[in-house]
Amino acid sequence: MIEFDHITRTYGNKLAVDELTLTIQPGELFALLGPNGAGKTTTIKMLVGLLRPTSGSVRVCGHDVVARTRDATAVIGYVPDQPFLYDKLTGREFLEFAAEMRGLDRSTVRQRIERETETFGLSEFLDSLTETYSHGMKQRVVFASALLHDPAVLVIDEPMVGLDPRSVRIVKDLLRRRTGAGTAVFMSTHTLAVAEEIADRIGIVDHGRLKFLGSVAQLREELASQQASLERLFLDLTDESNGPAAETTSQPDPQR
Amino acid sequence: MRHSGAPSAKETLSPQDEARALRRLRYRLVRTVMRQAFSQGRLRLLLVLSLSLSLWLGLFALFFEGFGFLKNGIPHPVTHDQTVCAVFGTFFAALMVMLLFSSGVILYGSLFRSPDVALLLTMPVRAERVFLQKFQEAVFLSSWGFLLLGSPMLIAYGVVAGAPWFYYAILLPLLVAFIYIPSALGAAVCLGIMYRLPNRRGNVLVGAGLVLAAATLWIAWLVFGGMESDMLTPSWFQEMLGRLRYSEQRLLPSWWLSSGLLEASRGVWSEGVLFLTLMIANALFCRQATLFIASRVYRPAYSKLSNRPSGRKIDGPAWIDRAMLFAMPFVPRQMRLLMVKDLRLFRRDPAQWSQFLIFFGLLCLYFLNIRGLKYHDQHTAWVNMVSFLNVSVVGLLLSTFTTRFIFPMISLEGRRFWILGLLPLRRRTIIWEKFCFALGGSLIPCSALILLSDLMLRVAPVVLASHQMTCLILCIGLSGIAAGLGARLPSLREESPSRIAAGFGGTLNLMVSTLYIVAVVMLTAVPCHFYLAFQQSRPALPPAELANLQWWLHFWLVGGTLGSIALCILATAIPLMVGIRAFRRLEF
Numbered sequence: 130m131i132e133f134d135h136i137t138r139t140y141g142n143k144l145a146v147d148e149l150t151l152t153i154q155p156g157e158l159f160a161l162l163g164p165n166g167a168g169k170t171t172t173i174k175m176l177v178g179l180l181r182p183t184s185g186s187v188r189v190c191g192h193d194v195v196a197r198t199r200d201a202t203a204v205i206g207y208v209p210d211q212p213f214l215y216d217k218l219t220g221r222e223f224l225e226f227a228a229e230m231r232g233l234d235r236s237t238v239r240q241r242i243e244r245e246t247e248t249f250g251l252s253e254f255l256d257s258l259t260e261t262y263s264h265g266m267k268q269r270v271v272f273a274s275a276l277l278h279d280p281a282v283l284v285i286d287e288p289m290v291g292l293d294p295r296s297v298r299i300v301k302d303l304l305r306r307r308t309g310a311g312t313a314v315f316m317s318t319h320t321l322a323v324a325e326e327i328a329d330r331i332g333i334v335d336h337g338r339l340k341f342l343g344s345v346a347q348l349r350e351e352l353a354s355q356q357a358s359l360e361r362l363f364l365d366l367t368d369e370s371n372g373p374a375a376e377t378t379s380q381p382d383p384q385r
Numbered sequence: 386m387r388h389s390g391a392p393s394a395k396e397t398l399s400p401q402d403e404a405r406a407l408r409r410l411r412y413r414l415v416r417t418v419m420r421q422a423f424s425q426g427r428l429r430l431l432l433v434l435s436l437s438l439s440l441w442l443g444l445f446a447l448f449f450e451g452f453g454f455l456k457n458g459i460p461h462p463v464t465h466d467q468t469v470c471a472v473f474g475t476f477f478a479a480l481m482v483m484l485l486f487s488s489g490v491i492l493y494g495s496l497f498r499s500p501d502v503a504l505l506l507t508m509p510v511r512a513e514r515v516f517l518q519k520f521q522e523a524v525f526l527s528s529w530g531f532l533l534l535g536s537p538m539l540i541a542y543g544v545v546a547g548a549p550w551f552y553y554a555i556l557l558p559l560l561v562a563f564i565y566i567p568s569a570l571g572a573a574v575c576l577g578i579m580y581r582l583p584n585r586r587g588n589v590l591v592g593a594g595l596v597l598a599a600a601t602l603w604i605a606w607l608v609f610g611g612m613e614s615d616m617l618t619p620s621w622f623q624e625m626l627g628r629l630r631y632s633e634q635r636l637l638p639s640w641w642l643s644s645g646l647l648e649a650s651r652g653v654w655s656e657g658v659l660f661l662t663l664m665i666a667n668a669l670f671c672r673q674a675t676l677f678i679a680s681r682v683y684r685p686a687y688s689k690l691s692n693r694p695s696g697r698k699i700d701g702p703a704w705i706d707r708a709m710l711f712a713m714p715f716v717p718r719q720m721r722l723l724m725v726k727d728l729r730l731f732r733r734d735p736a737q738w739s740q741f742l743i744f745f746g747l748l749c750l751y752f753l754n755i756r757g758l759k760y761h762d763q764h765t766a767w768v769n770m771v772s773f774l775n776v777s778v779v780g781l782l783l784s785t786f787t788t789r790f791i792f793p794m795i796s797l798e799g800r801r802f803w804i805l806g807l808l809p810l811r812r813r814t815i816i817w818e819k820f821c822f823a824l825g826g827s828l829i830p831c832s833a834l835i836l837l838s839d840l841m842l843r844v845a846p847v848v849l850a851s852h853q854m855t856c857l858i859l860c861i862g863l864s865g866i867a868a869g870l871g872a873r874l875p876s877l878r879e880e881s882p883s884r885i886a887a888g889f890g891g892t893l894n895l896m897v898s899t900l901y902i903v904a905v906v907m908l909t910a911v912p913c914h915f916y917l918a919f920q921q922s923r924p925a926l927p928p929a930e931l932a933n934l935q936w937w938l939h940f941w942l943v944g945g946t947l948g949s950i951a952l953c954i955l956a957t958a959i960p961l962m963v964g965i966r967a968f969r970r971l972e973f
Binding site: 174180207215232 | 409512
């Protein structure tokens with residue numbers, strides 16, 4: 130469903146993503162963890178077609194993201210870390226626009242907006258201009274817009290930022306429900322507990338390189354063998370003084 | 386729950402459906418803005434409309450008189466047509482260059498820096514459609530001023546020339562087709578630079594600015610340099626017409642436009658239609674060619690633009706920051722630190738200093754070439770008048786910069802006010818700092834420019850001193866108005882300084898500044914002009930009346946100077962006091 134094939138991305142002399150190879154299967158929830166500047170957002174931007182890899186390729190549902198960008202983005206729902214909404218549109222108008230751009234017909238648009246309004250509790254403010262929204266309200270509308278077309282792949286950059294505890298719960302449940310229905314979810318997060326709670330597999334990236342890749346079960350085994358917490362493991366893997374030698378726990382890509 | 390290929394979702398939209406969706410988006414955005422303008426900003430809307438209408442009518446009257454003068458002053462039809470052709474050709478050629486640059490710069494911002502583009506490019510939409518949406522907006526933004534300035538001129542010409550209805554009918558299509566050509570070229574250049582030289586775009590911009598400055602200098606020399614005839618004589622007029630022929634190159638769209646308009650005004654509709662067809666065909670070709678380029682390079686260019694180093698390291702404070710910290714011991718240290726911070730923000734934002742550099746650079750070029758106009762050979766009254774006009778021009782230019790850069794500073798500070806708000810700092814210190822920063826930043830270049838103008842015009846030392854005093858009065862007052870009104874009428878929700886400047890507060894600031902400049906120049910320049918004229922050529926009057934006149938002129942001169950100083954104090958103190966009071970009460 131999502132295939133990163135030896136992708137590398139540089140910014141001038143700086144290596145942002147280094148030879149990343151990774152496959153996410155349908156119905157899998159993958160969490161990418163890493164410190165600030167590790168290359169998580171760059172990876173996500175290459176996945177959604179905003180950035181192009183310096184080398185390597187990204188495929189979504191068989192569509193190469195560079196060669197067939199429109200086909201690839203048609204099956205992706207994307208929630209960026211900094212949600213953008215048109216200030217002078219209401220939330221409903223924004224959702225209608227997003228749905229129209231995805232080619233949904235009018236009756237489906239109405240049904241889907243109703244569905245997402247109920248899911249994310251948007252009814253109180255959906256018909257107000259988005260310039261009056263708080264960060265959390267914007268984030269909920271962006272979530273709704275990303276799900277309107279029932280995407281096969283959901284890409285979320287820092288999903289819990291700005292959300293209240295109730296919305297966090299809703300998002301967690303929703304992600305599990307979506308993966309249960311076959312959606313592949315690729316998310317980046319700083320929140321280790323969230324990754325541990327809902328992810329099927331976790332990747333820890335640092336300085337553009339994948340330092341750990343494995344299922345939550347494998348991770349728990351690793352933690353148990355080292356008698357360490359996820360936080361301890363994360364800090365050890367991303368400790369600059371360890372360098373590449375820290376990649377001891379790196380796993381081959383397990384097929385689920 | 387269904388995934389890709391679900392029956393209700395089409396794979397991707399057709400070009401027509403994409404266009405329809407984006408058109409609906411634009412309609413909804415414009416509708417909301419208009420509704421808000423009508424319901425919340427009626428005064429601003431009324432002000433903008435009435436000012437625009439006044440400007441349009443004023444320009445119409447000016448051009449009507451001008452073309453009437455040409456018609457009566459140059460009765461020979463061939464010379465008259467040559468003159469109008471030269472006027473139109475020069476005007477449209479200059480606008481063509483401006484449109485090329487402005488559309489390129491606007492498109493850079495909207496295609497590569499606008500946050501909504503990141504949203505649109507993650508949707509299954511054609512890259513060329515996103516480009517076209519932004520291109521149309523850029524064409525509108527870069528050409529509304531042209532329509533506001535150009536339409537009164539062309540309608541006035543039609544009225545004076547007794548043009549048939551056909552002339553007015555093809556006016557708008559001709560102008561729109563004309564605007565499209567340089568705008569499309571500017572867009573193609575912008576895309577090319579971002580695709581090929583994304584990391585050197587700053588150097589390219591500076592290079593283009595230097596080329597433009599050199600070209601302006603060259604054209605100024607071609608037109609005004611080494612004139613053999615005395616100014617405003619028939620031979621001078623013929624020589625000038627000959628020199629303006631450079632704008633009549635047959636391959637320039639500006640020539641097609643002026644020729645189409647002139648033919649239509651004469652009632653030769655076949656020629657008018659020919660030029661209209663030529664313009665539309667070229668406009669459509671340029672549009673399609675640019676769309677083709679966009680379809681190939683826009684997405685890669687967007688990606689490449691992110692392909693730059695995360696930022697060069699800066700080794701400690703620059704010499705100018707250190708100089709500012711140590712050279713003003715009389716200014717409180719907190720204020721100096723704020724000024725260093727503002728100087729750094731200004732210095733590191735090319736959009737700010739490049740505009741400053743281009744406009745002041747162009748004025749500097751004009752002043753350096755002012756001797757080519759031979760004003761210094763004319764009567765002293767001419768020299769004095771031109772020198773005072775130059776002071777006014779510098780003041781007007783400064784007022785646009787204080788509106789564009791100083792007025793929005795408090796609004797921008799407001800968004801980050803938690804930083805300053807948590808420091809042990811009085812709020813009034815922030816306003817005084819903006820005032821001092823504006824004054825320091827404006828006084829040095831304005832004073833230098835006026836000195837240059839006076840030296841090139843070889844004015845008398847007393848006039849030079851008077852101009853420097855006027856400059857000081859202008860800089861203090863304009864800085865006070867911008868800092869005070871900026872604090873009184875902040876736009877805390879807006880992040881773009883240009884939008885803050887274009888809002889109600891910015892418009893009011895520009896109006897008040899303009900009135901202040903007019904008042905100061907009238908108080909200082911007019912009495913000085915008459916006083917000097919009197920000194921140069923004393924009128925043949927009885928001695929008693931002569932003495933009486935001299936006393937009155939002297940009184941007017943001293944009174945005007947004192948009045949301008951009083952006005953300066955009022956124009957500085959009142960906005961600052963009002964601003965400080967409002968800023969103290971402001972909740973963030």
